[in-house]
Amino acid sequence: MKIQDVQFQLSRIPLPGGTWGDQIHTVTHIEIITADITADDGTKGVGFTHTSGVGGRTILAMLEELRPQLIGRSAHPRSVWHDAWHYLRDSGPGGVTTLALAAIDIALWDLLGNHHKLPLADLLGRVRDRVHLYGSGINLHLSADEVADQVENWKNSGYGAAKVKVGKPDVEEDVERLTKIRERVGQFPLAVDANQGWTQPQAIIAANRFEHLNLLWLEEPIRTDDVEGHRRLRERSRIPLGLGENLYTLQQFNQYFITDTCDFVQTDVGRVGGITPYMAVADTARAFNLPMTPHFIMELSAHVLCAVPNVSWAEMTEGGTLTELGVIEPQPIVDGWFVPRDVPGHGLNFDRDFLTKHEVTR
Secondary structure, three states: EEEEEEEEEEEEEOOOOOOEEEOOOOOOEEEEEEEEEEEOOOEEEEEEEEEEEHHHHHHHHHHHHHHHOOOEEEHHHHHHHHHHHHHHHHHHHOOHHHHHHHHHHHHHOOOOOOOOEEEEHHHHHHOOOOOOEEEEEEOOOOHHHOOOOOOOHHHOOOOEEEEOOOOHHHHHHHHHHHHHHHHHOOOEEEEEEOOOOHHHHHHHHHHHHHHOOOOOEEEEOOOOOOOOHHHHHHHHHOOOOEOOOOOOOOHHHHHHOOOOOOOOEEEOOOOOOOHHHHHHHHHHHOOOOOOOOOOOOOOHHHHHHHOOOEOOEEEEOOOOOHHHHHHHHHHEEEEEEEEEOOOOEEEEOOOOHHHHEEOOOO
16 A cells, blocks of 8 residues: 555634633644545545644645655555654754654554554554543633632543643742642642743742642643753652653653653654654653653544553643644543544544635645
8 A cells, every 4th residue: 555645734723712821832823734645545544733823834844845755655654754754854853843744644544544444542552442531721821719610620520630830920829829729629630830931940949839739740840851950850859740742752752761850751642743653652651660641632642542551641621622623523522531433543533624714825
């Protein structure tokens, strides 16, 4: 089976809530770049990648430059990924390179599932039929009572844990908000996300002030390219560390694993380059007895986790799932659990009219 045709589309989707904000981001749109691949036997697969509103045209240009390298070659995703990565890697081993490759890789796994008439989880090697979710929100702008309401709702809806944003100008305000949540939901598992917004001293102070709150993890306290900074923070804090959404290569993840500075592995299936490298990260994390806790793209990430033994939860970003963005048909969530559809491939049905309505043209 060989690749016969590849087509791409870039769309800018407005956030249903208007604007997202945290310590370092202001986001108004999510960009979705789709890849439609057709094999010479007529089998089709659809893949996609995403940005937080910036860089979509660059990714699209890179994919279009890659297209001639894809036509006529074997449609197996692993061989395509590694050859395509070597072709593009002079533009950087990760980042735009891996974001572009994700669209191709996801499409080829979908195509392979459709060819063999197998759901993606079975194609990868299913180990479970459903995945527990944790509630997550872009909620730094909410009042203490409002964010406590949000977490309480996730708890009552059956989610296994919750994550909230931290990074107020005064760390005591963060402590007040988290204390309010603890009073409301008791010892329900609670994580916090600082979005790389602190300096090293700020992270140490915050971690020490949070210690009595029994947090599940502290996510991205400082810049994710600072492995040594995370090691030094580890020496000064007992709160587990979560990171990975802004790591792009297996080698970057491995640096955190071997320095014992990552406890929850939050790989983003788009940013790391698709399902092929995602599974490599999952296998490596398993060797270190670390759980996969993926970032974003819940509808695909949770499906892939059905084939991963080392799992904690998948992230349900309130207001930011592909379903809530209007990009795909709704996926089944039952009492806080994601249950993948029993259909060939990844089972994501894209709303083509909606994507075309928001298409970015030259």
